[in-house]
Amino acid sequence: MRYALRALKWATIILWLFLFSLVVTLVYSVLNIRIEVGDPQLIMENERIVWAMPAVIDNAGFYGIYNLNITTLVADIDGGVLLKNSTLVPLVQKGELCPLWHNVSLNLREIPDYQVYLLHDTNFTVKYSVSLNFARIIPCTLSLSSTMPWGAPLYNLSISDPTFQSINATHCMMFLNVSFENHSPYIDLNGTLNIEVLNENGEIIGIGEEIINVPSYQIYDETLNILVDTSKATYSGTIKLTFETSMFSYETEVPYELG
Amino acid sequence: MNLANFSKRNLPLRILKAGIKAILVYITYLVFTLLIQQMCEFIGEYIPLVDVFFAAIAIFAFLIEFFSGTIFKYMLEFSRNLFVIFYCIIALDGGIIDASVQNATIILNLQFFLLMIVLINLVGITRTVLSAINFLYEKSEEKIID
Numbered sequence: 001m002r003y004a005l006r007a008l009k010w011a012t013i014i015l016w017l018f019l020f021s022l023v024v025t026l027v028y029s030v031l032n033i034r035i036e037v038g039d040p041q042l043i044m045e046n047e048r049i050v051w052a053m054p055a056v057i058d059n060a061g062f063y064g065i066y067n068l069n070i071t072t073l074v075a076d077i078d079g080g081v082l083l084k085n086s087t088l089v090p091l092v093q094k095g096e097l098c099p100l101w102h103n104v105s106l107n108l109r110e111i112p113d114y115q116v117y118l119l120h121d122t123n124f125t126v127k128y129s130v131s132l133n134f135a136r137i138i139p140c141t142l143s144l145s146s147t148m149p150w151g152a153p154l155y156n157l158s159i160s161d162p163t164f165q166s167i168n169a170t171h172c173m174m175f176l177n178v179s180f181e182n183h184s185p186y187i188d189l190n191g192t193l194n195i196e197v198l199n200e201n202g203e204i205i206g207i208g209e210e211i212i213n214v215p216s217y218q219i220y221d222e223t224l225n226i227l228v229d230t231s232k233a234t235y236s237g238t239i240k241l242t243f244e245t246s247m248f249s250y251e252t253e254v255p256y257e258l259g
Numbered sequence: 260m261n262l263a264n265f266s267k268r269n270l271p272l273r274i275l276k277a278g279i280k281a282i283l284v285y286i287t288y289l290v291f292t293l294l295i296q297q298m299c300e301f302i303g304e305y306i307p308l309v310d311v312f313f314a315a316i317a318i319f320a321f322l323i324e325f326f327s328g329t330i331f332k333y334m335l336e337f338s339r340n341l342f343v344i345f346y347c348i349i350a351l352d353g354g355i356i357d358a359s360v361q362n363a364t365i366i367l368n369l370q371f372f373l374l375m376i377v378l379i380n381l382v383g384i385t386r387t388v389l390s391a392i393n394f395l396y397e398k399s400e401e402k403i404i405d
Contacts, residue, residue, distance in 0.1 A: 001393045008386040015379045019372070139368040146362060 026135060029061025029094075042186060047246060049186050051104040057089075058097050063135030065092040071129045072104045074148070077122055082111050108248045117150060118250050119157055121183055124148045151183030151216075154243065159254050162239065164228070174206060174228045176239065179221040182214045189214040191245030195226055197256075200234040212243070233258060277324035281317045288313035302358055308350040315342060333391035340380040340387065347376050 038054035059065055068089040074082045087102040108114045126148045131141040160177035167173055174197060182189050190213050197206035206228035214220045236257045243250040291309070299306065319339040326332045348354075354370030 001389065001396070005386060005389055005393060008382060008389065012379060012382050012386060015375070015382065019375050019379065023372075137371040141364075141366045143364045143366075144362060 025062050026138070029063050030134070032060040033065070034058040034060065044246075045105075047107050047109060047248075049106045049247070051106075053102045053104070054099070055102065056097065056099050057092050059092045059094055062094055064094055066090070066133040066136055068092060068132045069130070070100075070102045071127075071131075072102070073127045073129070074104075074106075075125045075127070077125075079125075080112075082124065114248065115250055117152060118154045118248060119152050121152050121155060122150045124150050151185055153182050153184040153187045153189055153214075153248075154250060155181045155183040157252070159239075159241065159252070162256050164258065166230075167227075170229065170231050172228050172230050174226045175223055176226065177221070177223045178241070179219070180214075181219050182216055185216050187245075187247055188216055189220075189243075189245055191243065193224075194242040194244065195224060196240040196242075197226055197228050197237065198240060199232055199237045203232055205229045205232045205237070273325050273327070276327075277321040280324045281321040284313060284317040284320045288317075302356075304358070305350070305356070312346060312350070315346070330391060330394065333387050333394060336387040337384060337391075340383040344377050344380045347373055 034057075036056045036058075038056075041052045041054075043050040043052055057065070057068075069086060071084065071086045073084045076082055083104070083106055085102075085104045087100060089098060089100055092098045108117070111117065124147070126146050128144040128146075129141060130143075131139070133139045157180040158178070162174045162176045165173045165175070176195070178193065191211075193210040193212050195206075195208040195210070196204050199205050206226045208224055208226035210222070210224055212220060236255065238253045238255050240251065240253050288309075291313070295302065295309075316339070319335060319342070323332055323335045323339070326335060351369055351373055354368060354373040356365075356367040356369055358365050358367075
């Protein structure tokens, strides 16, 4: 009996020592992990806006960091997921300096009903989540959420009723005022505004193209002149306006009636 | 049972020893709270649980020492081990710690440590039961010899 008791006593002592040393080394290792997050960079890449977040993880502890997963999720006001980007680092070994980039890429065309966000300001919810398995025995997850204001690049888009001025027997000049405010802090609007004037039968009776260049937080307010072929003109019709930029295209139509 | 071992002569010594053990537990508690002071913002809701835990352990330490040499010591040791197991399971929510500060949430999975604590205390329970049996055996032997 005494031997069994002595064995159990030593087993308990060894287990407590193991647990204590494990806790001490884990706490020491966690305190020696240094994470530096650099300034996020905004990169305009073809049709995408990319927020690139540089970070360096200096794991000076005794244990490795496994399955480090950084996820950024952007949701609209109703909770609908607009985009989700993840960066996975399978292993940051002990004593390793691991530089990483977490990129959040936004392509407006990939967002469902993205045209709503071209015209209306709103707030997006941004959720950051960092999950990892420390030393293969402590899985943990850190979640942060914040609100990101979204500024519409074509905020308050307003197209006036056209006015016409006769030039000759076959042509007239159409004057059309287009105005909007670029509320987007990320998108400088560089592109074209194509205008097509259609008669009742859908035939094109006038074409115009305007180069637009509206930086962030600037107002666009221009009166456009379009030469219209009155020989094919009908009493009413539609004017089709198409904004074409590298980031998006937006099409709208307004009806008109000849005075 | 075995209260005969409780002579009035060594009662102050028992109380002194028991008091010292309880004070040692209290000192451990103070050191522990100093170590976790920086994390108080994150684990604020767990602080009362830590207080209750150390208070209970201090009471157990006092009583176990006070009743040493009697069967009550083993009963108390058994109770302490059971208390530690169930208290840790309940206090740690089965090993998943969920703490929130403002808009940040951290979820820690401490199931490994919970498992270790349960294992150590199960070994402790086994040892206590065997010690109690051994104690009773020795007592009965003493009676036979007397």
